[in-house]
Amino acid sequence: MPTSDLRAALAGLRGVVRENVPLAPLTHLRIGGPADWFVEPFTEEGVALAVRVCRELDVPLRVLGGGSNLVVADAGVRGVVLHLGHLNRIVRDGERVTAGAGVTLPSLLRATKEVGLAGLERLTGIPAVVGGAVAMNAGTRDGETFDRLVSLTVVETDGSIEVRGPGRFEAVYRDGRLRGAIAVQASFGLEPDDPKAIFERFSASLKKRNATQPVSQRSVGCVFRNPPGDAAGRLIDAAGCKTLRQGAIEVSGLHANYFVNQGSGSAADFQALVRQVQERVRERTGIELEPEVKFWGE
Ligand SMILES: Cc1cc2nc3c(=O)[nH]c(=O)nc-3n(C[C@H](O)[C@H](O)[C@H](O)COP(=O)(O)OP(=O)(O)OC[C@H]3O[C@@H](n4cnc5c(N)ncnc54)[C@H](O)[C@@H]3O)c2cc1C
Structure with a gap:
């Protein structure tokens, strides 16, 4: 094409359209190549227009959240x-808070x-955005x-553009089951509490995370989904994979379900390490670890 x-076809879109x-x-x-087209709509209608155009012209469409x-x-x-960074409003209505898909979770x-x-x-x-x-x-x-x-x-x-209520939610463990739809806005039902008490819960959870996960290194969080009744990190550790390395991608010594990019890692290295770890865990336990991480492109 x-x-x-x-x-x-995208001329009427309110937003930014860039190539390569x-x-x-x-x-x-911090790995991966370019997108042929990068589209940042300013409105939900802009997202809808981009979806219709890609469908009509048979162009593949992906949505990038916080990455x-x-x-890649x-x-x-x-x-x-599609990047939804401009859908970044947060609106409060009593105990209900509505956020655009591009709002980062930390800011929400x-x-x-x-x-x-x-x-x-x-x-x-x-480190996600609301849509992701x-x-x-x-x-x-x-x-x-x-x-x-x-x-x-x-x-x-x-x-x-559709609004779905809880009766139409299908989410399961680590999958919102959107079935190809693009989330543009989400409302959360919350409850009043003392800001100091909330802050203390935040801090306790961050402290625990900092002690057990390599949060300051470049990663995708957990690479594999936890199999029923077990933890992928435990299985990878037990299979002797901690600090296993492929190029600059390494299985973290702190948390075995995190692979970290030590510098100039590539997607090819990442995928090779995924296969190696799957193989070792399969040989030792018979369990097939299933990636939670999403792979984009060939
Ligand atoms: C240090 C670190 C810690 C992490 N800890 C956790 C954790 O504790 N728990 C956890 O669950 N995850 C964790 N993760 C993984 C990650 O943050 C989550 O999977 C998160 O939901 C991804 O959101 P994102 O906005 O970054 O999405 P992206 O990585 O950009 O995209 C992920 C997928 O969502 C799709 N997507 C993105 N936006 C939309 C949208 N608006 N509509 C439809 N589809 C969309 C993308 O197309 C892609 O398929 C961690 C990651 C890191 C790096």
């Missing part, structure tokens, strides 16, 4: 990458803590994103 067709944009700086791992659960291929990705948690609304502490330390947290049903042992979700606005695969 000539690139001029896509540019012309490097994705590595937008991911936590904290992504390995070294050759980058074809088609359009800060805002709710400041006004004395509790319930999102379970998401402390997750919903798509992955991000969470910790203390709870998940959908626990407090009361309403979700999405752009469906046909480009229509």
Whole structure:
């Protein structure tokens, strides 16, 4: 498809449309090549227009959140990458807080803590944006994103904008089951509490995380989903994989389900290490570890 067709079709979009944009700086791992097209709509209607255009022109479309659960291929990705950073409003209505998909979780948690609304502490330390947290049903042992979700606005695969209530939520462990829809706005039902008490819960959870996970290094968080009744990190450690290395990608010595980029790692190295660890765990336990991380591109 000539690139001029896509540019012309997106001419009415309120937002920024760029070509050949490097994705590595937008991911936590800092690896991967460029997106052919990078589209940043200013409004939900802009997201809907981009979805309709890509569908009509048969152009692949992906949504980038905070890039904290992504390995982008070294050759980058074809088609359009949508970035929702401009959907960044937070609105409070009593005990209900509504956030655009581009709001970062840390800023949402800060805002709710400041006004004395509790319930999102379970998401402390997750470096996602609201859209990515919903798509992955991000969470910790203390709870998940959908626990407090009361309403979700999405752009469906046909480009229509829909509001889903709890009756239509299908989320499971680490999967919001959006079925191709794009989350553009989420409302959370919270409860009043003393800001000091909320702050103390935040701090305790951050302290625990800092002591047990390599939070200051470049990673995607947990690489594999926990198999039923066990922890992927424990299995990887027991299979002797801590500090196993492929190029500049290393299995963390602090938490074996984290792979860290020690400098100039590549997506190819990351994938090779995933396969190696899967193989060793399979040989030792018969368990097939399933990646939680998303891989983009060939
Ligand atoms: C240091 C560190 C700690 C972490 N700790 C945790 C943890 O405790 N618990 C946990 O669950 N995860 C954790 N993670 C992983 C990661 O933060 C989560 O998976 C998070 O939900 C990813 O959100 P994101 O905005 O970064 O999405 P991205 O990584 O950008 O995207 C992830 C997936 O969501 C899709 N997506 C993004 N936005 C949207 C949208 N608006 N609509 C539809 N689909 C969308 C993308 O297309 C992609 O498939 C951690 C990661 C790091 C680096």
